[in-house]
Amino acid sequence: MATFNLKINKKKYSVEADPNMPVLWVLRDLLGLTGTKYGCGIAQCGACTVHLNGDAVRSCSLPVSAVGNGEVVTIEGLSENGDHPVQKAWEEVDVMQCGYCQAGQIMSAAALLDQNQNPTDEDIFNAMNGNICRCGTYLRVREAVKKAATIK
């Protein structure tokens, strides 16, 4: 066990945790931030995607000890009122079915658009192929990413 001072959603948190504990479980079990989802635990499904210093990362495979001074943003911190352009686009396109994978999809899309305002189809596939949706909402995910790119 060790103490970690984390910056999450622009707030400071101090947690006691096993240094190997993935950020996913720190968020969900220790801090009560359950918007980030557990899907596979091996960085294959993308449900746990958060931002670390602006990059989309799989929090299930990121040990808390690796975060250091990094800025973590989760779905709860993407915007105050759910009005980030990607969230707005997601609502507008009505992407979700069961909704479980969508936080991860949104976080992957937000990181993509932060770094690339006009992504091509290939850019979108590269960014979004790591996020599985068993409901099969992929076409709406693509549409929402493109719509978000037009929302300022």
Next chain:
Amino acid sequence: MEIIKTHYNRRSFLKVSAAAGGGIVLGFNWLMSCAPPQDKAGLTMPDEWFDINAFLKIGNNGVVTIYSPNPEIGQNVKTSMPMIVAEELDVDWSNVLVEQAPLNTVKYVRQLAGGSQSIRQGWKSLRIAGASARRMLIEAAANKLQVPVDELTTEKGVIKHSSGKTIGYGEVASQAVSIAIPEEVALKEPKDFKIIGKPTKNVDGKKVIKGEPLFGLDIQREGMLIAMIVHAPAFGMKPKSIDDSAARSMPGIKDVFTITSLPEGIEPQWSDVNAFNELVVIVGDNTWNVMQAKKALSIEWETVSAPMTTDGYNKALSDLLEKKADTPARKDGNPDEVFKKAARVIERTYSAPFLAHNTMEPMNFFANVTTDGAELAGPIQTPEFLRKTVSAVIGLPEDKISIDMTRQGGGFGRRLYGHFGLEAAVISKRLNAPVKLVYTREDDMTQGTYRPAYKVKYQAAIDKNNNLVGLKIRGAGMNESPVFANRFPAGAVDHYLVENHALNSNISTGAWRAPRSNFMAIAEQCFLDEVAEALGKDPIDFRLELLERAATNPVGTNNDYDPARYAGVLKLIREKSGWGQKKDGQHRGVSAYFCHNSYVAQVFDVVMRNSKPVVQKVWCAVDCGIVVNPEGAKNQLEGGIVDGLGHTLYSEMTFTEGKPDQNNFHNYKLIRNSEAPAEIECFFVDNGIDPTGLGEPGLPPAGAAFANALFAATGKRLTSQPFIKEEMAITPM
């Protein structure tokens, strides 16, 4: 206008106070406590709510809350079921809040998500709920205004008198509560629908995009422990002895023990399928700590039934396909005779592997069992069945057990089988503490309840005049045969034989999105394509000929489809897709299937790039009667097509000595974004017939339409799933 007797399901309209005896028994309700009312823009919460019936309450300011009775697994009933109530209540949808109803078998019927039946079976009772509440509000307004009832009309939550006076629902809600439930009510004409038929966004959309806690896995409670299970590594095994000394000394670990979730002597229900009744349980303070300690357990397993291996059962299934069944499931005419005389016989065998459900939210459940009662909450498609089993096992009466239906991270049939809910209750009872049971992805994927592995052999007899005169269909599968005896093309062919074989398996099996249809549609629709080709006929024309025969001069009487509606979707897809106007380099395949009371036809347009297929466009025509929510309906169909295509192409579970060879998404492939079709366009038959469901029917035809397009492109018939083994992976666009 349809006048309907309200005692259709009168218990739903009992006053809430009158139903208290069998209603919500325990004070705590996780969903209500942590999920505030939706923050619909501009909606002010009322000072007081008035319960009109089990489906709705009205605030003194006219805001309406509608309870969605059925479990929400992504099929979007939490939006579409309340839309039906709101329609007949005649309110403005923007003034409606939706809450998940609690499990209450006194007030509601069939609180179950399965078989795409929620809309079909809820249609009448939801309409009556809205219409009878509207009638009670009108009667209350008539009393208040001292005018005859028939001088009053309603519009968007406002009651209007012919004199021009108006009064809002909220103003008379308190009086409506004491109005007698009407004996009969008038239902709207479909042409007057204002909410039904309008594209309507998911009522939980805003909460989902904000990451609010909606799912079972998100449940947190003061003093709650995390429990995980270890089940045997192979089907046919159970724990023999455990060395838990290392695990017990690890950080945060509270206890390790074994449980038998369904003890001997308790009669299992159909929903109690579970290959691993004996489990090792490990309990601790957080998920990660328990995951780590799980790995430190040393468990010796013993074999209790013969382990199965994929090559072995596949051979056994193939052998069954060569064996006559003792009794045919259906026999028309004299199939043996026409096959003897046939000018040509076409034969093809199709096969598909076991599939895991892989709901993105793994199995989990919350339970807090005390001597006084039990609170359960989590993702379950069959809460009523779970409560019955929990009651029998933990020894509390059903009215002391509450089950909150959380939003579910996918269902697909997996959560029909609620062993995980039972396990949570058994563990909580033993610990005398609130517990959240969490399965890892590996626990989940290797637990069973799979879509069974299937094989089917089709044989067609063609006479010297180039007519299809006989069909023989022989199916074999693990624990069940896939073949439906009376589905199309039964009824369209004079000499018809269906035979079924099942191979008993200790690898557990269960319903998986569109059970059996998910395999049979592919086999049947690929085979009909091949027969059409052999006869030199256009594949759509050939299917329509068969349907014409079934309509005008059907063979047998048990044909379980409506040939006119079936033909309707084929004609619609032919028109919309411009069938026959092929573009250069484009290859097309068609497929049509009827299941779960809805008809779906699809055309896949495929181009080849570097010898690999790219799905450019999918055309989808549907007859599900009245479309309640076109936005949700399209989403279900798109999802069904992507899901169907993906599993047909990529996914399989295989076994070595009973042990699953796949356990997570690195070795079990699900379709990815770039592999989904570039475009899907849906078309609905507009016929005003009462609605049927769409959670499943979009899926079955997809694999066949793809395979038929591939044949057009390559001349190769795909028969053995997953097709990726035949090197037919999709190239990203």
